[in-house]
Amino acid sequence: MTLTGELIIGNQDVSRETTFHARAAATGEVLPVAFSCATSDDVRKACSLADTAFDSYRATSLGMRAAFLEAAAEEFGAVGDVLCERAHLESGLPMARLIGEAGRTVGQLKMFARLLRDGRCVGSLVDPALPDRSPSPRPDLRQTGIGVGPVAVFGASNFPLAFSIAGGDTASALAAGCPVVARAHPAHPGTGELAGRAIQRAVVRCGLPEGVFSLLGGPDLTVGRELVRNSLIMAVGFTGSRQGGLALMREAASRPVPIPVYAEMSSINPVLLLPAALGARAEALGAAFVMSMSMGAGQFCTSPGLILAIESEGFQRFRSAAVEALAGVAPQTMLTAGIHDAYLAGVRSVAGRPGVTLLGRGPDAGPHECHSALFAADAQIFLEDPTLSHEIFGSCSLIVSCADEAALFAVLRSLEGQLTATLHLDEPDTGLARRLMPVLERKAGRILANGWPTGVEVCDAMVHGGPFPATSDPRTTSVGAKAIERFLRPVCYQDLPAALLPGVLAEF
Amino acid sequence: MTLTGELIIGNQDVSRETTFHARAAATGEVLPVAFSCATSDDVRKACSLADTAFDSYRATSLGMRAAFLEAAAEEFGAVGDVLCERAHLESGLPMARLIGEAGRTVGQLKMFARLLRDGRCVGSLVDPALPDRSPSPRPDLRQTGIGVGPVAVFGASNFPLAFSIAGGDTASALAAGCPVVARAHPAHPGTGELAGRAIQRAVVRCGLPEGVFSLLGGPDLTVGRELVRNSLIMAVGFTGSRQGGLALMREAASRPVPIPVYAEMSSINPVLLLPAALGARAEALGAAFVMSMSMGAGQFCTSPGLILAIESEGFQRFRSAAVEALAGVAPQTMLTAGIHDAYLAGVRSVAGRPGVTLLGRGPDAGPHECHSALFAADAQIFLEDPTLSHEIFGSCSLIVSCADEAALFAVLRSLEGQLTATLHLDEPDTGLARRLMPVLERKAGRILANGWPTGVEVCDAMVHGGPFPATSDPRTTSVGAKAIERFLRPVCYQDLPAALLPGVLAEF
Structure with a gap:
C-alpha cells in the first residue's frame, strides 16, 4: 500500500x-x-x-x-x-x-x-x-x-x-x-x-x-x-x-x-482526593497521577490537569510522591511543533502567575519533546485567576490545595464544563462524596471513582462528552x-x- | 379561583x-x-x-x-x-x-x-x-x-x-x-x-x-x-x-x-394529491382540504398551506370543490390583532405577486376574524418567487399546479424544512409515491398518507418537529x-x- x-x-x-508536506514530529523534517x-x-x-x-x-x-x-x-x-x-x-x-x-x-x-x-x-x-x-x-x-x-x-x-x-x-x-x-x-x-x-x-x-x-x-x-x-x-x-x-x-x-x-x-478533568483515601495511600496516588498525567505526553482530552484536596499531611505526601514520580517520566515527542509551542507558552504563563509555585518538572526534554511540569496553588489563588482553569494541552497539571470543604466546593463550582471528574475515596469519605456528587454531575459527562480519567472504554454506557466547553x-x-x-x-x-x-x- | x-x-x-392588560380577541376590548x-x-x-x-x-x-x-x-x-x-x-x-x-x-x-x-x-x-x-x-x-x-x-x-x-x-x-x-x-x-x-x-x-x-x-x-x-x-x-x-x-x-x-x-405543510387519488375523489379531497386549512382560523403549525398536484381534470375538480367549500367556512376570531394584521398583510402580498390567481375567499369576516383566502399558481411561478413559500399564519393556502412529475419534484426539492408532508394516494399511485418518499423524508418530520396534517396525536411515535426552519x-x-x-x-x-x-x- x-x-x-x-x-x-x-x-x-x-x-x-x-501540494503540502507533513513533517516528522520527532525531528521536524519534511516527510x-x-x-x-x-x-x-x-x-x-x-x-x-x-x-x-x-x-x-x-x-x-x-x-x-x-x-x-x-x-x-x-x-x-x-x-x-x-x-x-x-x-x-x-x-x-x-x-x-x-x-x-x-x-x-x-x-x-x-x-x-x-x-x-x-x-x-x-x-x-x-x-x-x-x-x-x-x-x-x-x-x-x-x-x-x-x-x-x-x-x-x-x-x-x-x-x-x-x-x-x-x-x-x-x-x-x-x-x-x-x-x-x-x-x-x-x-x-x-x-x-x-x-x-x-x-x-x-x-x-x-x-x-x-x-x-x-x-x-x-x-x-x-x-x-x-x-x-x-x-x-x-x-x-x-x-x-x-x-x-x-x-x-x-x-x-x-x-x-x-x-x-x-x-x-476543552477539559481539565478535575481529580478530587478525599481525606481518607489520601491518608491511606497518598504515595500510590501520587505515582499513579503522574503516570496518567504524562501518558502520551499528556495529549489526551481526558488528561488530569487539576488535582484538588483539602490540605493535610496526606496531601503533602501526595505532592512529594508526585514530584518524585515526575523525575522518572521519560520525555515523549509531542504531536506537532505548534502543539509543542502552545504547551511551552501555557507552562510559561502558569509559571508567571502570582501565587503559583512550580512543584517540579520532568527530566530534560529534547526540542520536540514534552517537558512535564507540575504546579501548585491554593484555592484562593485559583478562584481569583481564571487563566489557571484553562486547559494546557500536554503533560502539565496544577495541584490546588483547599483550606476546608467550603473552599473545595467553591473551586468545583467555579469550573467550566468537563469531560470527566474523578473521586478518590475510601469508605469514610462517602458522606463528603455524596455532597460532592450533585456538583460533579452538573460539571462533567463522566464521573469516576478510584481510577484515572485517561482511558475511555468503548461501550454502550460510555459518555465522552460534557457541558460546554468540554x-x-x-x-x-x-x-x-x-x-x-x-x-x-x-x-x-x-x-x-x-x-x-x-x-x-x-x-x- | x-x-x-x-x-x-x-x-x-x-x-x-x-402592569399590562390583556385584550379580548373577539372585540379588542381591554379585559x-x-x-x-x-x-x-x-x-x-x-x-x-x-x-x-x-x-x-x-x-x-x-x-x-x-x-x-x-x-x-x-x-x-x-x-x-x-x-x-x-x-x-x-x-x-x-x-x-x-x-x-x-x-x-x-x-x-x-x-x-x-x-x-x-x-x-x-x-x-x-x-x-x-x-x-x-x-x-x-x-x-x-x-x-x-x-x-x-x-x-x-x-x-x-x-x-x-x-x-x-x-x-x-x-x-x-x-x-x-x-x-x-x-x-x-x-x-x-x-x-x-x-x-x-x-x-x-x-x-x-x-x-x-x-x-x-x-x-x-x-x-x-x-x-x-x-x-x-x-x-x-x-x-x-x-x-x-x-x-x-x-x-x-x-x-x-x-x-x-x-x-x-x-x-415555521411550516407550510405541503400536501401532494397523486393522480389516481385525485381522479377518484377530487371533490371529497377539496372539501376536506378546506376543513383542515380553515380549522382554528388556520392558526395551526400544521395547517396545509401548499397543495401540489400534476395538472389534470381531477385537479380542476379539486379546485372547484375547494372554492365551493370555502364559501361555507364560518369566519373565526383570530388570536390577536397583531396576528390578524400579519395575516392580512400576507394575503395582500401573495395577491399582488405576478402569476398568482385568487381562487376564492371565505364569507365576509368581522374586524377581528379571519377572512380565508385561496390562491393558485403554477410551478414555474412558485419556483421563481421565494416569497410564495413563506408561511402565512391563518386560513390561507396556495394551490400549485405542476405540468409534470419533473415540476412536482422541482417544487418539493425547493422547499425549506417542514413539520409535515402529506400524500393522498390510491394503489396506482404507489410507484410515484415511492419515488417521492426520499424527498419528503428529507423535508419533513412527519409524513402522512390519506389524512390531513392538522391534528397531532400525543403518543410515543409522534414527531412534531422537522428540518430547519420547521x-x-x-x-x-x-x-x-x-x-x-x-x-x-x-x-x-x-x-x-x-x-x-x-x-x-x-x-x-
Whole structure:
C-alpha cells in the first residue's frame, strides 16, 4: 500500500498542483509524499457526491450497513504495518500506543456494525392504529431515526487513528446512514490517506454509491471552513482545540440553515482526593497521577490537569510522591511543533502567575519533546485567576490545595464544563462524596471513582462528552453506542402503506 | 379561583407597579385584571430559585416526579370552567376547541408521568465490570440521563393551554428533572396565570422545593430576552414565529455558555394529491382540504398551506370543490390583532405577486376574524418567487399546479424544512409515491398518507418537529415521548460505589 498524496473524491483519486508536506514530529523534517490541496471545486464535488449518495445509502438495510462497517474494519486492519509506521512518523506517538489505537479503531467500526445488526440503535417506535377509539380513531404511527444528511468529519491531532478519518465520528455517521466528507488533519495526511483508502475500498467492495465517503486535505483552515459552509453538509464532527471548535460553531450557526457541530474541545478533568483515601495511600496516588498525567505526553482530552484536596499531611505526601514520580517520566515527542509551542507558552504563563509555585518538572526534554511540569496553588489563588482553569494541552497539571470543604466546593463550582471528574475515596469519605456528587454531575459527562480519567472504554454506557466547553452539546457523546444519535433525526410515518415504509418499520 | 395578575416566583405571589392588560380577541376590548410586569430582579430571582431547586428536584425518584406530574394534571383539571372561559376571551378560540385542548394538556402531563413510572425514558444503560478481561479489565460503567438544568418555556399564542404554561414543553422539562421558568404569552396572561397556579399548587402539595416552577410575564420581549441570557437557564422551549425563534436562537448562541433553543417556528405543510387519488375523489379531497386549512382560523403549525398536484381534470375538480367549500367556512376570531394584521398583510402580498390567481375567499369576516383566502399558481411561478413559500399564519393556502412529475419534484426539492408532508394516494399511485418518499423524508418530520396534517396525536411515535426552519433542531420533537430527550443529558458513572449512584442506576 503506497501513499499517493491524492484526494479521495468518491471513487476518484484526484491530484492537484498545489501540494503540502507533513513533517516528522520527532525531528521536524519534511516527510516524503506531496499531498494535494483540495480546491473549492473539490469541496463542492465531494459534498455533491455525498448528497447524491445519501438517499440510496440511507435506504440500505441495517444489515447491509453493518456489512459495510465490517468491510471497512477489515480493510483498515489489512493496511498493515505501514499505517502505524506512518502514524508514528507523523504524530510521534509510540508504536505500541498506535497499534493499540488501530485495534480500537477496528473495534469501534465493529461495535457500530453490531449495533446495526441489533436494530435498536435507530430507535424505532410503533403506535398501532386504534380504529375504534372514541371520540376519534388513532391513526397508525411509526417512528424511526434516519440520517441527518452528509456529515463533515474533522480528524483529531491526538488520535490519528481512533478519532480521525476512520474513527468514531466517521463510524457513527456511516452507521446512521450519513455519507462522510472527511478532512484529514494537516499534521498527518499520510495516516489519513491510508485510513481513507481503506474506507474507499470498503465502499467499492460493498457496491455502495460513490460519494458515501470522500477525503479532502489541505495545510490550513480553508477546506474545513468551506466544508462547514457547504449547504449540503448537515452536521459536523470535530475533536480539537477550543478555538477551532468555537470557530466551526460560529460558522455553522451563521449559515442560512444552521447545522449542529459536535465539537469535543476543552477539559481539565478535575481529580478530587478525599481525606481518607489520601491518608491511606497518598504515595500510590501520587505515582499513579503522574503516570496518567504524562501518558502520551499528556495529549489526551481526558488528561488530569487539576488535582484538588483539602490540605493535610496526606496531601503533602501526595505532592512529594508526585514530584518524585515526575523525575522518572521519560520525555515523549509531542504531536506537532505548534502543539509543542502552545504547551511551552501555557507552562510559561502558569509559571508567571502570582501565587503559583512550580512543584517540579520532568527530566530534560529534547526540542520536540514534552517537558512535564507540575504546579501548585491554593484555592484562593485559583478562584481569583481564571487563566489557571484553562486547559494546557500536554503533560502539565496544577495541584490546588483547599483550606476546608467550603473552599473545595467553591473551586468545583467555579469550573467550566468537563469531560470527566474523578473521586478518590475510601469508605469514610462517602458522606463528603455524596455532597460532592450533585456538583460533579452538573460539571462533567463522566464521573469516576478510584481510577484515572485517561482511558475511555468503548461501550454502550460510555459518555465522552460534557457541558460546554468540554463539548458544544452536552446531550451527546463522541464515544460509545449513543454517538450514533448525533447523526439521526426521527421521522414519523402516519398511516403509510407498507410499500412506502422504511424497511425497519415495515416489518412490525 | 380568582385571577390576581401576580407573578409566580417560587412559592411567592408577587405584584409590581407596572402592569399590562390583556385584550379580548373577539372585540379588542381591554379585559379585567392588571398583570404585573416582571422586573430584571424578578427574572434573576426566579432563575436563582430554579437553580437552587434543581439538585434536589432532579434527585427525586422517577415515581415522585410522576406523582408530581399527576398532581399537576389534577390541579390543572380542577381549575374548572374559568380556565377555558378566560382562554376563550383572551384567544378567541371556540370553547369546544379549548375544552378539548384542556383535556389534551391533562393527557400530556399524565403521559409523561406514565413514561417516568415506566423508567425507560431516562435511557439507563449498564456495562458491568469485566475484572478478568485481558489485556485490561473493564470497569463498571453505568449511564443515565439527568436534567440539563433550569429550562425557560415560552407559551405559544395558538395553543394557550397545550403548548403553553402547563403544556408539552413544561411537562417534558419537569419530567426530565428540570425546573421551569415559564414566560406567559402576553396575549393570554390570565390563562397563563390560571395554569401556572395549578402547577404552583402541585409543587407545594408534593413538598417539592420552591423554584421548581415560576411564571413571569410582561407585555413585550424584555422578560424573554433576559431569561434566555440568564446564565442559570440551560435550555429553552419555544413555539411561535420564525422571527421570534431566530431571535432567541441568536441570543442563546451568543451567550458565553451557548444553550440549545428548541424552537418550533415555521411550516407550510405541503400536501401532494397523486393522480389516481385525485381522479377518484377530487371533490371529497377539496372539501376536506378546506376543513383542515380553515380549522382554528388556520392558526395551526400544521395547517396545509401548499397543495401540489400534476395538472389534470381531477385537479380542476379539486379546485372547484375547494372554492365551493370555502364559501361555507364560518369566519373565526383570530388570536390577536397583531396576528390578524400579519395575516392580512400576507394575503395582500401573495395577491399582488405576478402569476398568482385568487381562487376564492371565505364569507365576509368581522374586524377581528379571519377572512380565508385561496390562491393558485403554477410551478414555474412558485419556483421563481421565494416569497410564495413563506408561511402565512391563518386560513390561507396556495394551490400549485405542476405540468409534470419533473415540476412536482422541482417544487418539493425547493422547499425549506417542514413539520409535515402529506400524500393522498390510491394503489396506482404507489410507484410515484415511492419515488417521492426520499424527498419528503428529507423535508419533513412527519409524513402522512390519506389524512390531513392538522391534528397531532400525543403518543410515543409522534414527531412534531422537522428540518430547519420547521424547528431549530430536527433531531427533536416537542410532542410525544421523545420530547423529554431535549432536556436530558447523559452522565456516565465509572466504578462508583452504590451509595453514590443515582437511584435508577443503583438498582441494577
